[in-house]
Amino acid sequence: MSSTSAERTDADRTKTTRARATAGKVLLTVVAVVTGISPYLADWNETHVLNPLWTPHARFHNGQTMAMGTLLALATLYFTWRRRGDARTNLYAATGFAALYWVSQAAAILYPGAAYFDPGFDTPDMYLVGLPVQAVLECVMFGLIAGAVVLSGPGLSASRPELSPDRGPAAG
DSSP: OOHHHHHHHHHHHHHHHHHHHHHHHHHHHHHHHHHHHHHHHHHSSTTTTTOTTSOHHHHHHHHHHHHHHHHHHHHHHHHHHOOSSOHHHHHHHHHHHHHHHHHHHHHHTTSTTOOSSOTTTOOGGGEETTEEHHHHHHHHHHHHHHHHHHHHHHHHHTTSOOBOTTSSBOOO
16 A cells, blocks of 8 residues: 555544544533533423422422533533543543433432322323333433444544553553
């Protein structure tokens, strides 16, 4: 293979790696936007914040959850598009922040007395493919986060420093 052909192949590989990384960042951006907005869309109504049956303390915790979604979304966006620092560390931070809200929502149903819906709001339109809409949204978000990791991963391996046998950076 000629050096020109090899250079073209390397350039194509670099271009593909960058395109995949950008696609991964777009997926994390979608997760961040949904994480930041969906709590307000789902909760700022008569089922949650405006529900007259809710105690002030329940509203406090709902506000805490909604604000946490916004903060996690902002942290996800920051680390997704951050140009400084190590790309691998930025990806780990972005995916971690992106997943935290959805992991906590998935775990919430495990608490004693928890239900996906309050009585009166548990209607057939709140289910997709037999699952509560929350569970479906969690699955979609986890899928997008996993897709972002898969897309971004190959570009990171090339930038990873070689490790010496003692697991520290190799001298050089």
